[in-house]
Amino acid sequence: xxxxxxxxxxxxxxxxxxxxxxxxxxxxxxxxxxxxxxxxxxxxxxxxxxxxxxxxxxxxxxxxxxxxxxxxxxxxxxxxxxxxxxxxxxxxxxxxxxxxxxxxxxxxxxxxxxxxxxxxxxxxxxxxxxxxxxxxxxxxxxxxxxxxxxxxxxxxxxxxxxxxxxxxxxxxxxxxxxxxxxxxxxxxxxxxxxxxxxxxxxxxxxxxxxxxxxxxxxxxxxxxxxxxxxxxxxxxxxxxxxxxxxxxxxxxxxxxxxxxxxxxxxx
Numbered sequence: 001x002x003x004x005x006x007x008x009x010x011x012x013x014x015x016x017x018x019x020x021x022x023x024x025x026x027x028x029x030x031x032x033x034x035x036x037x038x039x040x041x042x043x044x045x046x047x048x049x050x051x052x053x054x055x056x057x058x059x060x061x062x063x064x065x066x067x068x069x070x071x072x073x074x075x076x077x078x079x080x081x082x083x084x085x086x087x088x089x090x091x092x093x094x095x096x097x098x099x100x101x102x103x104x105x106x107x108x109x110x111x112x113x114x115x116x117x118x119x120x121x122x123x124x125x126x127x128x129x130x131x132x133x134x135x136x137x138x139x140x141x142x143x144x145x146x147x148x149x150x151x152x153x154x155x156x157x158x159x160x161x162x163x164x165x166x167x168x169x170x171x172x173x174x175x176x177x178x179x180x181x182x183x184x185x186x187x188x189x190x191x192x193x194x195x196x197x198x199x200x201x202x203x204x205x206x207x208x209x210x211x212x213x214x215x216x217x218x219x220x221x222x223x224x225x226x227x228x229x230x231x232x233x234x235x236x237x238x239x240x241x242x243x244x245x246x247x248x249x250x251x252x253x254x255x256x257x258x259x260x261x262x263x264x265x266x267x
Contacts, residue, residue: 002163002164003151003161003162003163003204004161004162004163005159005160005161006160006161006162006203007160008057008060008160009060009061010160010162011057011160011203011205011216012054012057012058012061012093012094012095012216012218013094013095013201013218014063014093014094015094017094018063018094021094021116021174022091022092022093022094024115024174024175025090025091025094025115025116026091028115028175029087029090029091029113029115032175035121035122035123035177036113036114036115036122036175037084037087037112037113037114037122038111038112038114038122038123038126039084039086039087039110039111039112040110040111040126040127042110043084043086043099043101043110043111043212044084044085045209045210046086046099046101046111046207046210046212047084047085047086047087047089047099047111048085049207049208049209049210049212050085050086050089050097050099050207050214051085051086051088051089053089053207053214054089054092054093055089055092058092084111086099086111086112086113087113089113090113090115093216094218095203095216095217095218096112096113096114096115096116096117096216096217096218096219097112097113097214097215097216098111098112098114098214098215098216098217099111099112099212099213099214099215100130100152100212100213100214100215101210101212101213102152102211102212102213103129105129106129106130106131106149106152107129107130107149107152107213108127108128108129108130109125109126109127109128109130109133110126110127110212112125112126114217115174115175116174116175116176116217116219117175117176117177118167118169118176118198118200118219119167119176119177119178119179119253120177121177121178130148130149130152131148131149134148137251152204152213155204155205155206155213156206157205157206157207157208159205159206160203160204160205161203161204161205162201162202162203162204163201163202164199164200164201164202165199165200165202166197166198166199166200167198167252167253167254168195168196168197168198168224168241168252168253168254168257168261169195169196169198169221169253170183170194170195170196170253171196172196172221172223174219174221179253180253183253183256183257184256185256185257185260186256186257186260186261187260188260188263188264188267191224191257191260191261191264192223192224192225192228192264193223193224193225194224195223195224195257195261196221196222196223196224197221197222197223197224197227197237198219198220198221199219199220199221200217200218200219200220201217201218201220202215202216202217202218203215203216204216224261224264224265227265228264228265234265234266235265235266237265238261238262238265238266241254241258241261241262241265242262
């Protein structure tokens with residue numbers, strides 16, 4: 001699972017792209033709301049816990065020039081009601097916010113604000129169990145499903161953990177729900193600008209009152225041209241691409257480009 005314990009101060013990760021990314025989040029919430037927000041009934045109290053956590057963290061760890069979105073009045077929903085508190089919280093951070101709620105058969109994704117998906121759609125996952133959500137991941141059911149379920153059961157409110165994953169995308173778009181269809185195979189001269197190393201920093205923590213687990217996803221990415229500027233990093237990425245199983249390479253959409261990217265990174 002690759003989890004490591006972090007402190008409360010390390011929970012959220014605001015940086016120099018904060019205003020740009022929060023503005024993009026607000027645009028998506030306005031223009032594609034039903035694609036990036038899904039909340040099942042009964043998750044309002046857990047969402048309010050998340051909002052309290054975000055506000056407390058920002059008060060304890062202030063950053064200069066905080067995005068104007070936090071000072072704006074929150075829009076009403078289409079039916080004239082106030083937005084779900086999870087959405088209010090998500091408007092203030094660079095992270096996507098996902099609530100995993102305990103049910104009799106494990107933890108289910110019952111609410112989320114997912115503005116920056118990496119080749120998956122919230123509508124396809126809402127209400128499903130952790131195992132069902134990860135069906136496309138090679139080896140998840142046989143190698144990780146039981147470990148993840150046991151970990152979530154044992155996670156205590158005072159513990160925050162983090163992990164990272166990575167992929168290579170054929171676009172710098174943060175909102176990337178769909179993999180490229182029949183992608184054109186890469187040629188060496190375009191690799192540096194066409195492809196982006198995309199990393200998700202994920203954290204998990206249990207909400208003390210509702211018992212739900214809050215899963216945050218912070219996307220960070222960089223063009224491969226910048227990766228190759230550091231030879232050690234470029235060679236390490238190439239080695240990792242070569243070492244990973246073919247089905248994982250296929251899931252990440254790298255199969256048509258794998259050899260060209262590896263050769264370019266190590267040239």
